[in-house]
Amino acid sequence: MFQETGPAAARGFLKDTEIPVTAEILVQAKVEQEKMDPLPTVKSFSPSTVRLGGDTAFQAAQNRSLAFLKSVNDDQMLYNFRAAAGLDTKGAPEMLGWDSPDCLLRGHTTGHYLSALALGYAATGDEDIKKKADYMIASLEECQQAFSTQPGYHEGFLSGYSEEQFDRLESFTRYPEIWAPYYTLHKILAGLLDVHRHLGSDTALGIADRLGDWVYHRLGRLPNQVLKTMWSMYIAGEFGGMNDSLAELYQLTRKSSHLAAAKWFDNDRLFVPMQERIDALGGLHANQHIPQVIGALNIFRATGEKKYYEIAHFFWHAVTNAHIYSIGGTGEGEMFRQAGKIGEYLSDKTAETCASYNMLKLTKELFGYEPAAKYMDYYERTMFNHILASGDSKPTGGSTYFMPLGPGGRKSFDSTSNTCCHGTGLENHFKYPEAIIFTMSSRCSSISLCLPS
Secondary structure (H helix, E strand, C coil): CCCCCEEEEEEEECCCCCCEEEEEEEECCCCCCCECCCCCCEEECCHHHCCCCCCCHHHHHHHHHHHHHHHCCHHHHCHHHHHHCCCCCCCCCCCCHHHCCCCCCCCHHHHHHHHHHHHHHHHHCCHHHHHHHHHHHHHHHHHHHHHHCCCCCCCCCCCCCCCHHHHHHCCCCCCCCCCCHHHHHHHHHHHHHHHHHHHCCHHHHHHHHHHHHHHHHHHCCCCHHHHHHHHCCCCCCCCCCHHHHHHHHHHHHCCHHHHHHHHCCCCHHHHHHHHCCCCCCCCCEHHHHHHHHHHHHHHHHHHCEHHHHHHHHHHHHHHHHHCECCCCCECECCECCCCCCHHHCCCCCECEHHHHHHHHHHHHHHHHHCCCHHHHHHHHHHHHHHHHHHECCCCCCCECCECCCCCCCCCCCECCCCCHHHHHHHHHCCCHHHHCCEEECCCCCCHHHHCCC
16 A cells, blocks of 8 residues: 555566556546436336236246245344244254354355345236245344344344344455355345345335444445455455445435445555556456456446446457356356367366356446447346256256356256355246336437437
8 A cells, every 4th residue: 555645666567467557646645526417318118117928938937926925934044033033943953054153154154035025026916925025124223223132232233143244355354264254244134235226125224224334334434455355355355245335225325424435445456457457357256256247336326436437348249258158158167268268178067157146247237338239138138047947947046056068968957055046046037027127317308419429
């Protein structure tokens, strides 16, 4: 870190690569950020206004997901939260796999479940799903209130375990001794915001508001260098889309603290090369970083700061031009490989499904600012060939982790391990209505006048 203002220089290699870097740096006390209009050119219709019809594979997948959600034991989904908060678990069975009581990622599936309920209600209007969502939110509010009364916990905290993993991350404890506490927190926060968005739940927003305050107070006491080190740590520092959810929370609460917290998740290891239009993705954990870029785009939406749009724009082109398989998926063994080398990696661990889930999120949002066919061509290819193919043909909630593309590869479906891709898989088949119809923004008289420069 530079301690004084003025000119400086730095030379070396980009971390984990052989890419040489030379930088002439002007250190200033404050830099004014270049702005651009953050309003999108086009917007997709709300999923609650679009209904799938006819005997299609998409409708069938949605129906299977709906049937599975109705079969889920809500008290089991709440087990880890109630146990951690010292509340009665109501005789519910323990969660399994990555959500089992001894797993350090427990709680993440419950966050995805909230999102799935919200998306499922928006896509179908099914009242049974709304009742389940209302019960989950009321119960999580009880848990948050219970945490606040216990010694060693800070106001607003909510998770399926204690604050210990967050403490240990701040001393740079590595995976697998800890396992991505902010990743799990993001799933919970995103689920709460989805319930607010699609069911109009003020209770869900209140829980999210208090949780956002907890994040702000937690991170606000840490030096910048500690934050940068944390976010660069493999798996342990993975934070999902915390910046995305906090930027969304800011747009709802207008609390400057929530926007500040969102920006504290800026990851220089990813963002600086993207700003310089350098594809340095090789060797990075794919789905650890795609949600961070979605967050950058949402910070742009909240602030109009152009650099965040440029990060997202370049990242999308880097991935789709040099890092994807024919089905639209990316990554082998969860990792980005060097640019233009993905064809050399055909195995049974290709194309992690939740990476495609997040690439579709990013694609849809970028299309809103630049409604060009290249975005929807990619979206359609990945939705048909990866996402639709990722779900079990029975209503088990099962989904693929990887989509094997090596010779003789066969896909399998995870329905009990509660992996990351099982979590996103709960949501995937309710998202088909999201990008079917777009309408031009009221501020635009023509698309050509509204494209970003």
